[in-house]
Amino acid sequence: MKDYEAYLLDLDGTIYRGSRVIPEAVRFVQALRQEQIPFLYLTNNSSATPQEVAARLTGMGLPTEANEVCTSSMAAAAFLQQQLPPGSSLYVIGEDGLCAALTAAGFVLDPKEPQAVVIGIDRAFTYEKLKVASQAIRSGALFVATNADAALPCENGLLPGNGALVAAVRTASGCEPIVIGKPHKWIVDYALKRLGTSSAQTLIVGDNLNTDIEAGHNSGMDSLLVLTGYATAADARQAAIKPTYVAPDLWSWWTGRR
Numbered sequence: 001m002k003d004y005e006a007y008l009l010d011l012d013g014t015i016y017r018g019s020r021v022i023p024e025a026v027r028f029v030q031a032l033r034q035e036q037i038p039f040l041y042l043t044n045n046s047s048a049t050p051q052e053v054a055a056r057l058t059g060m061g062l063p064t065e066a067n068e069v070c071t072s073s074m075a076a077a078a079f080l081q082q083q084l085p086p087g088s089s090l091y092v093i094g095e096d097g098l099c100a101a102l103t104a105a106g107f108v109l110d111p112k113e114p115q116a117v118v119i120g121i122d123r124a125f126t127y128e129k130l131k132v133a134s135q136a137i138r139s140g141a142l143f144v145a146t147n148a149d150a151a152l153p154c155e156n157g158l159l160p161g162n163g164a165l166v167a168a169v170r171t172a173s174g175c176e177p178i179v180i181g182k183p184h185k186w187i188v189d190y191a192l193k194r195l196g197t198s199s200a201q202t203l204i205v206g207d208n209l210n211t212d213i214e215a216g217h218n219s220g221m222d223s224l225l226v227l228t229g230y231a232t233a234a235d236a237r238q239a240a241i242k243p244t245y246v247a248p249d250l251w252s253w254w255t256g257r258r
C-alpha cells in the first residue's frame, strides 16, 4: 500500500461519536504525530470557530490546536478572497464561526448592496433573512453556501442542516449556490493548500460516502471509509463512488496498511 504524505480527517463519526472520542482514532492521530505526518481535520461545520472545535476535541481527551482544524467557513472565506476585491461587503446568514472567518479575511458584513451572500447554518434563520438574501442574489450578488448538508446529527437524532436553509434561498432567488464544503472541491483545495501537499500524496478519511468519499473522488484523491460512523460495509459495496479503502476503524487501517 501507498504511503501518504498527509491526511484530511473528517470529525463526526471518524474521530468522535456524540461527545466521545473513538479510541482507535486517537491512537491513529498519536501515530501521525509521532511520525510527524501532517494532517488537518476537515469539517463541513460552519458554526464553530477552529478554536472552538479544537477546544471541544481537547475536552474529549484529544489535545488539538486551532491550526489543525479546517472548517467550511474558513474555506468559504478563502474562496471569496479569490473572487472579490479586498474589503468587499457580504450579507451573511450564519453563526459566529462563519462571521469570524469572513471578518478575519477582511470582508465587511453589511446587508446593503453586498457583493456576495454567504449562508451557513443559522439557528436564528427568519423570513426577513431569506428576503434580504434572495433580493441581493437577484440583484447580482454571488451566492455561496458553506455546505449543503440536509441534516445535522445531534445526540437526539437529526436536526435540519444548512442545506435546508440553502434550499429556501435557492427557491426564493432562482439561483444555484456555489457550495464550498464536502463533497465539493473548494474545501479540499483550501485544505491541500494549507498542508502544502498534492491530491495524489494525500488521503481523505471519513465515515460518509456522499460527503467525504465523494469529496475525494471530486478532487482526484484516494479515500478511506471508516465504519465507525454513518456508513456500513454494505453501503460501501453498493456505492456508485467507491472508497479506495474501507476499514473498521482508523487504528486497524493504520496497523494493517503495510
Ligand SMILES: [Mg+2]
Pocket: 010, 011, 012, 013, 014, 206, 207, 208, 229
Ligand atoms: Mg462524518
